[in-house]
Amino acid sequence: MCMSAxxxxxxxxxxxxxxxxxxxxxxxxxxxxxxxxATSLRSITNEARVNIASVNYHFGSKEKxxxxxxxxxxxxxxEERYRMLDxxxxxxDEKDETIPVEKILEALFRPAFQYFAHQERRxxxxxxxxxxxxxxxxxxxxxxxxxxxxxxKFEKTLHDTLPEMPDxxxxxxxHLAVGGLIHIFNPVTMGMIQDKPKAENDSxxxxxxxxCFSAAGFKAEIQS
Amino acid sequence: MCMSAxxxxxxxxxxxxxxxxxxxxxxxxxxxxxxxxATSLRSITNEARVNIASVNYHFGSKEKxxxxxxxxxxxxxxEERYRMLDxxxxxxDEKDETIPVEKILEALFRPAFQYFAHQERRxxxxxxxxxxxxxxxxxxxxxxxxxxxxxxKFEKTLHDTLPEMPDxxxxxxxHLAVGGLIHIFNPVTMGMIQDKPKAENDSxxxxxxxxCFSAAGFKAEIQS
DNA sequence: ACTTGATTTAAACAAACGTTTGATTACTTT
DNA sequence: AAAGTAATCAAACGTTTGTTTAAATCAAGT
Numbered sequence: 170m171c172m173s174a175x176x177x178x179x180x181x182x183x184x185x186x187x188x189x190x191x192x193x194x195x196x197x198x199x200x201x202x203x204x205x206x207a208t209s210l211r212s213i214t215n216e217a218r219v220n221i222a223s224v225n226y227h228f229g230s231k232e233k234x235x236x237x238x239x240x241x242x243x244x245x246x247x248e249e250r251y252r253m254l255d256x257x258x259x260x261x262d263e264k265d266e267t268i269p270v271e272k273i274l275e276a277l278f279r280p281a282f283q284y285f286a287h288q289e290r291r292x293x294x295x296x297x298x299x300x301x302x303x304x305x306x307x308x309x310x311x312x313x314x315x316x317x318x319x320x321x322k323f324e325k326t327l328h329d330t331l332p333e334m335p336d337x338x339x340x341x342x343x344h345l346a347v348g349g350l351i352h353i354f355n356p357v358t359m360g361m362i363q364d365k366p367k368a369e370n371d372s373x374x375x376x377x378x379x380x381c382f383s384a385a386g387f388k389a390e391i392q393s
Numbered sequence: 394m395c396m397s398a399x400x401x402x403x404x405x406x407x408x409x410x411x412x413x414x415x416x417x418x419x420x421x422x423x424x425x426x427x428x429x430x431a432t433s434l435r436s437i438t439n440e441a442r443v444n445i446a447s448v449n450y451h452f453g454s455k456e457k458x459x460x461x462x463x464x465x466x467x468x469x470x471x472e473e474r475y476r477m478l479d480x481x482x483x484x485x486d487e488k489d490e491t492i493p494v495e496k497i498l499e500a501l502f503r504p505a506f507q508y509f510a511h512q513e514r515r516x517x518x519x520x521x522x523x524x525x526x527x528x529x530x531x532x533x534x535x536x537x538x539x540x541x542x543x544x545x546k547f548e549k550t551l552h553d554t555l556p557e558m559p560d561x562x563x564x565x566x567x568h569l570a571v572g573g574l575i576h577i578f579n580p581v582t583m584g585m586i587q588d589k590p591k592a593e594n595d596s597x598x599x600x601x602x603x604x605c606f607s608a609a610g611f612k613a614e615i616q617s
Numbered sequence: 618a619c620t621t622g623a624t625t626t627a628a629a630c631a632a633a634c635g636t637t638t639g640a641t642t643a644c645t646t647t
Numbered sequence: 648a649a650a651g652t653a654a655t656c657a658a659a660c661g662t663t664t665g666t667t668t669a670a671a672t673c674a675a676g677t
Contacts, residue, residue, distance in 0.1 A: 188654080202528055207430035210635065220656055225636060227654095295526070302523060304426055304580040312581060320585075338602060344582055345573035345606050352572025356528040357536060361544075362564075378562060382569050382610035389609030392601055412624080434665065444626055449666060451624095 189227045191217040194289055196238055201292035202356075204299060205235055232307050239300065239308070242284075242293045243315045249280040250319065254326060267330045270384045275376075277323060278350055282376045285354065298351040320344075331387065338391055346383035353379065413451045415441040418513055420462055425516035426580075428523060429459055456531050463524065463532070466508075466517045467539045473504040474543065478550060491554045494608045499600075501547060502574055502607075506600045509578065518578040525575065544568075555611065562615055570607035577603065 195217035199208040210231055214221045228234040254276035261268040284290045300308050301316075320343065327339050352358055353375065362370060419441035423432040434455055438445045452458040478500035485492040508514045524532050525540075544567065551563050576582055577599065 204428055204430060204527070206428060209633075222637080223655065231635065299526060301576070301579050301581045302519070302526060303428070304584075316581070317585075340586075341599065341602050342606055344576060344585075345603065348573040348576025348579075348582075349569035350572070351576060352525070352568060355525050355572075357525045357540070358568055358572075360528075361541075361568075375565065377616055378565050379569065381613050381616055382566055385613030386606035386610040389605050392605055433663075447625070455665065
């Protein structure tokens with residue numbers, strides 16, 4: 170059993186010292202860089218400095234490793250989103266106001282940026298981004314149980330704040346905002362800013378820019 | 394030599410009747426659905442109903458097939474973007490006005506939607522989206538020669554229209570808009586609208602929504 | 618009809634893949 | 648110290664991968 174000390178934050182809830190954790194960390198990095206199929210179990214176990222057979226011992230198969238990695242990562246991420254959204258809703262409920270679009274979007278975006286700030290979870294958002302481009306059968310379970318409910322919840326909250334907006338526009342504007350979030354963590358986008366001054370690589374500043382851009386998009390006048 | 398009739402539109406500039414063209418069409422579909430590495434040459438030649446060896450005969454290798462497929466697709470797409478942008482610039486130059494953000498974004502987005510409307514090119518945008526998530530070495534040539542110059546050109550035009558906007562904001566807002574475009578064609582996003590009424594699957598309407606959302610994001614007030 | 622060059626084909630290649638095995642080591646429990 | 652469980656290890660399994668070969672087929676040109 171895994172009994173050694175585990176970091177207590179919502180971001181890092183695995184023990185990265187034992188074999189199981191080292192496999193997860195290495196797999197997250199390599200899956201993010203090369204994709205699921207292009208990453209061999211041998212490259213993962215080389216990176217993690219463990220034996221090739223330990224993957225099947227601890228996880229059962231490559232597919233189950235991927236699913237465990239996704240679950241392990243997406244659950245704390247989305248729980249933090251729900252938690253943050255609830256906190257904002259409660260805050261504005263007290264003031265008898267509806268929660269501003271900016272705050273709804275912050276609850277959607279900020280937990281992702283918190284992940285990115287963590288060394289051991291830096292690659293997870295890219296893995297998640299890959300899931301939205303794949304149509305592999307074995308991922309659909311994660312999509313239906315974790316991603317779709319999150320979207321519904323945020324659509325509902327947005328409906329309270331923008332009650333006059335048609336479902337069509339709310340749906341697409343939410344997903345256009347999500348597209349922006351995902352694209353930020355794409356390797357080619359990140360690569361374009363590596364040689365820019367450090368002051369421009371402040372992730373809090375980028376988060377504010379993403380919120381600002383998306384909120385304005387949400388408030389745009391509905392066409393015809 | 395490829396001598397038979399070729400469709401004349403900018404979207405479809407390959408002959409899909411010969412072996413070479415059938416391989417390209419099948420490869421585009423399967424690469425979009427499963428990724429580059431996850432798609433075997435045998436699955437491509439099965440789909441195209443040609444012999445497995447014909448891939449290496451016509452293209453040299455799997456990597457060269459991918460590069461040819463990307464070049465074949467991205468060149469007409471970006472040329473149409475340049476052409477449309479030039480046309481808008483000329484139009485507003487005559488009126489002594491700067492080209493509106495909406496028109497710049499239309500030149501960036503509409504050619505992609507034109508691709509999507511073409512049966513034989515329906516999958517290409519997903520393939521392109523995959524390229525932005527990969528960091529495979531052999532793709533970097535396409536990125537540097539096709540994608541980066543396009544971004545620079547649009548950044549420059551946006552600079553003329555929004556001269557007071559800092560480079561930082563212009564850069565990120567452009568890429569947030571691009572992220573929205575890419576995310577639209579992701580399988581999970583497309584899957585979410587399949588069971589919606591047909592009236593909501595009008596791609597012209599969606600294009601207008603994307604332009605409207607992104608233009609409002611660009612016009613958002615710059616923070617602090 | 619013959620020749621020539623361009624394609625297509627079935628078959629085979631070595632290499633890499635995910636997975637399994639059975640022996641060995643490490644750690645607790647008694 | 649002995650026994651028992653958990654974890655690790657090197658080695659090998661059968662498939663599948665991209666690629667190559669050499670023969671067979673096709674399409675003109677003379």
